[in-house]
Amino acid sequence: MATTLHVCTTCRGTAAAPLGCEGCTVGAAGCGACPLAEGATTRPGERLAHALAALPVPEGVKIVPVECLSACGQGCTVALSGPGKWSYVFGRLDARDAETILAGAAQFEAAANGLIPWRERPEIFRKQCLARIPPQE
Amino acid sequence: MATTLHVCTTCRGTAAAPLGCEGCTVGAAGCGACPLAEGATTRPGERLAHALAALPVPEGVKIVPVECLSACGQGCTVALSGPGKWSYVFGRLDARDAETILAGAAQFEAAANGLIPWRERPEIFRKQCLARIPPQE
Numbered sequence: 001m002a003t004t005l006h007v008c009t010t011c012r013g014t015a016a017a018p019l020g021c022e023g024c025t026v027g028a029a030g031c032g033a034c035p036l037a038e039g040a041t042t043r044p045g046e047r048l049a050h051a052l053a054a055l056p057v058p059e060g061v062k063i064v065p066v067e068c069l070s071a072c073g074q075g076c077t078v079a080l081s082g083p084g085k086w087s088y089v090f091g092r093l094d095a096r097d098a099e100t101i102l103a104g105a106a107q108f109e110a111a112a113n114g115l116i117p118w119r120e121r122p123e124i125f126r127k128q129c130l131a132r133i134p135p136q137e
Numbered sequence: 138m139a140t141t142l143h144v145c146t147t148c149r150g151t152a153a154a155p156l157g158c159e160g161c162t163v164g165a166a167g168c169g170a171c172p173l174a175e176g177a178t179t180r181p182g183e184r185l186a187h188a189l190a191a192l193p194v195p196e197g198v199k200i201v202p203v204e205c206l207s208a209c210g211q212g213c214t215v216a217l218s219g220p221g222k223w224s225y226v227f228g229r230l231d232a233r234d235a236e237t238i239l240a241g242a243a244q245f246e247a248a249a250n251g252l253i254p255w256r257e258r259p260e261i262f263r264k265q266c267l268a269r270i271p272p273q274e
Contacts, residue, residue: 070267071269077268082273088207131207137141
């Protein structure tokens with residue numbers, strides 16, 4: 001496992017990432033099984049973690065739930081890191097982004113230094129990057 | 138060197154961190170030597186890097202200028218990282234914060250996992266944290 005995808009489970013989400021069923025790609029088994037369902041008592045961050053766990057994980061990627069990535073005003077948030085690579089934090093996500101996040105994690109895993117060529121990045125990686133940190137020396 | 142303090146040199150600053158001379162603690166040699174001086178052509182991020190370089194660096198801390206921490210709307214920005222530690226990104230800084238940033242970097246270096254006790258953190262570490270990433274496994 002060279003790439004870690006940390007998922008904040010305590011994120012409350014933001015107005016910029018409202019929950020709803022429009023364009024739903026998560027609740028294939030029906031709203032009763034959907035982590036986004038109205039009335040769900042879990043936090044949006046936990047719903048995102050559930051949505052990620054329900055999908056096939058790319059080779060070399062490990063999903064690790066974490067309590068708080070300290071970007072509470074920009075939730076939901078995830079972080080990508082790996083040995084010798086740039087680390088990234090992305091925000092304003094919700095459970096509907098799970099598939100795209102995992103596709104991006106696979107690209108990150110494949111990139112030697114974690115730098116995915118700009119044009120190949122998922123839109124949420126281009127537009128919802130909160131910060132990045134250079135590789136540790 | 139166990140702790141790296143990355144400083145973004147391309148940050149343009151934010152309205153929340155205006156430049157000016159009120160409360161100046163940097164330009165002891167006079168405005169002519171001050172990286173904050175009116176009319177200075179360098180970017181706020183570069184001025185912050187200069188201000189940091191002009192101060193004594195805490196033991197175990199290495200300052201590394203970097204082009205872009207991808208938090209451009211929250212500049213100026215710095216990041217703290219070290220082996221086995223949580224990494225942090227702080228924003229809305231300017232050159233007047235240099236001394237406080239270095240004091241915080243020394244606390245980070247002294248903390249086994251990078252987690253400085255909340256009450257001991259400088260105010261800018263409590264209120265201007267943009268994101269944090271767990272230690273690499």
